[in-house]
Amino acid sequence: MMKNFLAVGIFCAAIISAGCSRAPETITVEHTVSSGETLSASLSDNAITPATIAEISYNLQKVFNLRRSREGDYYKVVTSTDGMLISFSYYPQRGFEYYEIAAGDDGKFAAEGLAMDVKTTTMTARGEVKSSLWEAMASRGIDGELIIRFAELFSWQVDFLTDTREGDEFKIIWSEKVAGSGERQKRRIIEKIVAAEYINRSEKFVAVGFGNGDLDYDYYSPDGKSLRLAFLRAPLSYRRISSYFSRNRYHPVLRIYRPHHGVDYVAPAGTPVSSIGDGTLSFKGYSGGYGNLVRVRHPNGYETYYGHLSRFAKIARGSRVRQSQIIGYVGSTGVATGPHLHFEIRRGGAAMNFLALRLPSNKQVPVAYKADFGLTVEIALKRLDEIR
Known part of the structure; x- marks a missing residue:
């Protein structure tokens, strides 16, 4: 759904040459891009003049591929009442970079990409399956991407199409990268699952994420065996x-x-x-x-x-x-x-x-990393146990 916000503000400045105490009024348009909507069409629909649209497009394309404009992207454009561009800001829905267009000391407009201040936060959740894993996790506010990652994580141990039972339980710890503020400008990207647990028919499966030095980040059981078994539990998605x-x-x-x-x-x-x-x-x-x-x-x-x-x-x-x-x-x-x-x-x-068949394991944590892995497991199990 298209979100649109139009505000008219008045600002004052001393314009010595004219000897007046107030500058012209400005118009601020804030907008969230809708599905199938192009930036130029959106600006036009919001009464931005063709000359200003051309100025924005000309400068923005130098730092941002306009073809990557997507539903959910947000922008703010400030113009004078006669339609002249004052400033433009563009926030893609994905990623932690935004773009600004403003006039320099020479009066010419230029665009630049700016990095958001990114923070990493750790989240936890737990729940019980009533009908399906998807429903159970979604009811706890977990988005689809993370649900899929969780299911893939245990796909070698549990066939979630046939093995899931009412009363099964899950716990998950994951990290997110968060930047920006406000409904339109805030960005959140799932970084990784730190640790997870799934209890299926009273059998507990635990996954601990671990990577150190030259060892790529991967998931292991607490005894150091890779969760990525030699064989998948099923060769296709079936009914x-x-x-x-x-x-x-x-x-x-x-x-x-x-x-x-x-x-x-x-x-x-x-x-x-x-x-x-x-x-x-x-x-x-x-x-x-x-x-x-x-x-x-x-x-x-x-x-x-x-x-x-x-x-x-x-x-x-x-x-x-x-x-x-x-x-x-x-x-x-x-x-x-x-x-x-x-x-x-x-x-x-x-x-x-x-x-x-008891599926054979693929690999184990190398001996050189056993001590570090043991400490990681100790911390992960404690944190999983603390999720209430």
């Missing part, structure tokens, strides 16, 4: 599971009982499918009942299968694949009753129940 791992499952198409060595994830056709871990693409093509199939070979003898795909991602057989990299898209090729992903994991050729 439900239609078939589970079974040694004797009735096949709805073939109408016979036979082993089902995988998990069938129901999702709309075209849903991206990702590799659950780093590896090498060992097969890509059509394979009988699997239809369009991708196989990825992982370290330690693991291999994963992704079947019934509608199409493949542009990646060649033998190529390196990274965890979360898209390798194909949900379909219903091969023997399938509808759009879904048939997913299997095997080790040494033997099929495994993926949903019951």
Whole structure:
């Protein structure tokens, strides 16, 4: 929604040459940019003269890309009653820099970018799940970006689509960078999650952020194991599971009982499918009942299968694949009753129940950083315990 503020103020100055005691009135326009609105159109709608709009655009573009003007950006323009520019300030909604246009001693206008005074603050929150993690965290005033970060943080331990239960609890400590003041000028950017906790079916998962020197900031369990496990909990965003791992499952198409060595994830056709871990693409093509199939070979003898795909991602057989990299898209090729992903994991050729698998960890805190990490964990656990 467009926010607009128009104020007329009177200021006085001694103009010696004219011998008068009061300068002309000024007009101040404050405005928050709406969706799809350009700066020049906005200024025009607020009765700024074409000459002044041209002056603002000419100078501002030297320090700010006008194409980056976005909904929520705020500006203030001061003009004389005859429409001449006195000053202009522009505050992008994102970032900690703002821009000013003012006349110099020579009377010529110039623009400059100025840094806001930024402060870092630490925030905490806790809550209990009633229907979903999103609802529980949003009800505590936590914005969507942070909710997504929290869910991604524990995505290797908890599948929030299937594992979330009423009564689950969360705690979170995060840092924010804050600058400016006032509704229009204040800026807030989430910096990082410092520590977090999620209790799922009475099982507690704790994440502690740690980085030191050459060690990149990452998240670990209190015993120093990386939360980024070798495999994701699921290879896609899905609606439900239609078939589970079974040694004797009735096949709805073939109408016979036979082993089902995988998990069938129901999702709309075209849903991206990702590799659950780093590896090498060992097969890509059509394979009988699997239809369009991708196989990825992982370290330690693991291999994963992704079947019934509608199409493949542009990646060649033998190529390196990274965890979360898209390798194909949900379909219903091969023997399938509808759009879904048939997913299997095997080790040494033997099929495994993926949903019951204890996923292997990726890495641990290096020995050289153990002491510093131990202190970080001690502080983090104490702070989590103090959240009420």
